Amino acid sequence: MTDIHKGLAGVVVDTTAVSKVNPETNSLLYRGYPVQELAATQPFEAVTLLLWHGELPTADELAAFEREERALRPLDPRTLALLDTLPGTAHPMDVVRTVVSQLGACDDTLHGPGAWTDPELDLARARYLFAQLPTVVAAVQRRRRGLAPIPPRDDLDYASNFLWMTFGELPSAAAVDVFRVSMVLYAEHSFNASTFTARVIASTTADLYSAVVGAIGALKGPLHGGANEAVMHLFDEIGSAERVGPWLDRALAEKRKIMGFGHRVYKRGDSRVPTMRAALEVLLEESGDTGLAELYETLEREFVARKGIYPNLDYPSGPAYRLLGFDTEIFTPLFVAARVTGWTAHIMEQAAANALIRPLSAYDGPEERHVPQG
Numbered sequence: 001m002t003d004i005h006k007g008l009a010g011v012v013v014d015t016t017a018v019s020k021v022n023p024e025t026n027s028l029l030y031r032g033y034p035v036q037e038l039a040a041t042q043p044f045e046a047v048t049l050l051l052w053h054g055e056l057p058t059a060d061e062l063a064a065f066e067r068e069e070r071a072l073r074p075l076d077p078r079t080l081a082l083l084d085t086l087p088g089t090a091h092p093m094d095v096v097r098t099v100v101s102q103l104g105a106c107d108d109t110l111h112g113p114g115a116w117t118d119p120e121l122d123l124a125r126a127r128y129l130f131a132q133l134p135t136v137v138a139a140v141q142r143r144r145r146g147l148a149p150i151p152p153r154d155d156l157d158y159a160s161n162f163l164w165m166t167f168g169e170l171p172s173a174a175a176v177d178v179f180r181v182s183m184v185l186y187a188e189h190s191f192n193a194s195t196f197t198a199r200v201i202a203s204t205t206a207d208l209y210s211a212v213v214g215a216i217g218a219l220k221g222p223l224h225g226g227a228n229e230a231v232m233h234l235f236d237e238i239g240s241a242e243r244v245g246p247w248l249d250r251a252l253a254e255k256r257k258i259m260g261f262g263h264r265v266y267k268r269g270d271s272r273v274p275t276m277r278a279a280l281e282v283l284l285e286e287s288g289d290t291g292l293a294e295l296y297e298t299l300e301r302e303f304v305a306r307k308g309i310y311p312n313l314d315y316p317s318g319p320a321y322r323l324l325g326f327d328t329e330i331f332t333p334l335f336v337a338a339r340v341t342g343w344t345a346h347i348m349e350q351a352a353a354n355a356l357i358r359p360l361s362a363y364d365g366p367e368e369r370h371v372p373q374g
């Protein structure tokens with residue numbers, strides 16, 4: 001009988017130099033650097049260059065990238081028109097996926113022989129998506145509230161500008177920093193489902209936009225990126241800390257998955273959680289929302305005690321994004337804006353040493369049979 005690795009669990013499909021997840025030591029390295037150190041010290045723009053190029057930028061390289069990124073932020077009129085065309089009821093992930101697809105269709109550099117996989121052009125496309133996604137996500141958030149988009153500001157860094165375009169004001173410097181930290185933590189995580197999807201598409205030598213569109217589709221699901229949205233729906237369903245016990249009894253009896261807990265790779269806790277938990281604490285203290293803090297602590301304590309399954313990054317980031325003021329349905333698009341860095345780093349790595357990704361399957365359908373005659 002052929003060995004089946006359902007869900008590719010435990011299967012090593014390729015090498016990568018982008019990041020290393022080590023569940024034994026509960027660590028995550030981006031290009032060799034512990035993610036906690038990067039989150040403590042680096043602007044998101046610098047982490048992005050690290051993921052793409054393998055080294056942290058010099059001050060001049062970072063300044064040049066910041067100038068370029070700021071110039072690439074404004075939306076094309078065709079993107080604004082698309083946002084106005086899509087129904088207001090569409091899920092923001094569907095809107096963001098559709099916008100990225102249109103950005104690909106409108107990119108003239110895709111025309112011509114070899115243009116789909118040209119390394120220089122791919123880097124330019126990655127930079128373009130990195131700069132555009134915050135403007136898109138902010139516009140989607142504002143549209144949900146019946147508000148006009150706010151144009152980007154070229155005097156603000158990535159994190160500050162993202163929040164400015166969304167809310168038209170800046171929160172405290174500490175809150176902006178929480179947002180930056182969340183972007184750094186969400187940026188990259190080896191061969192997760194969306195990154196693998198991106199690599200599969202890149203392996204066919206399709207273009208980078210197609211790979212990112214596919215990755216966004218994979219990220220939407222609540223078993224993956226959609227969990228940060230799903231965590232907040234759970235919090236709303238439970239309501240308050242004193243209801244956690246009975247709610248959990250019922251949910252576990254119904255064999256429900258508790259969103260924001262568990263991980264395919266980490267079995268003793270997610271390496272990113274302590275950093276994001278500390279960032280959430282800043283917002284909880286600023287807001288004075290003791291109800292949310294108690295619900296968070298109680299659900300974690302009771303679920304870990306019953307199942308021995310630990311929170312993943314989506315558990316602290318969901319409440320953090322709520323406290324920053326985002327709608328729940330915008331949480332996963334925020335993940336897209338961060339993870340586009342890791343996706344594009346992997347797409348470029350795949351292209352540089354490509355082999356078509358094409359696994360085998362074991363057939364378990366009917367034996368050969370024949371269409372009845374007459």
Ligand code: CMC
Nearest residue numbers: 222223224225227256257258259260261262263264312314
């Ligand atoms: N709630 C309840 N039971 C769980 C959970 C959970 N969150 N996670 C795992 N289990 C149980 C599962 O029911 C199974 O039990 P049994 O052996 O009795 O059938 C056992 O643990 C193994 O779980 P699995 O689903 O087979 O393991 P997996 O490696 O395929 O699961 C996972 C990983 C992330 C899909 C799963 O833990 C899960 O569904 N978690 C909730 C969704 C979530 O938070 N996803 C975000 C993942 S991390 C960040 C990201 O990618 O965005």
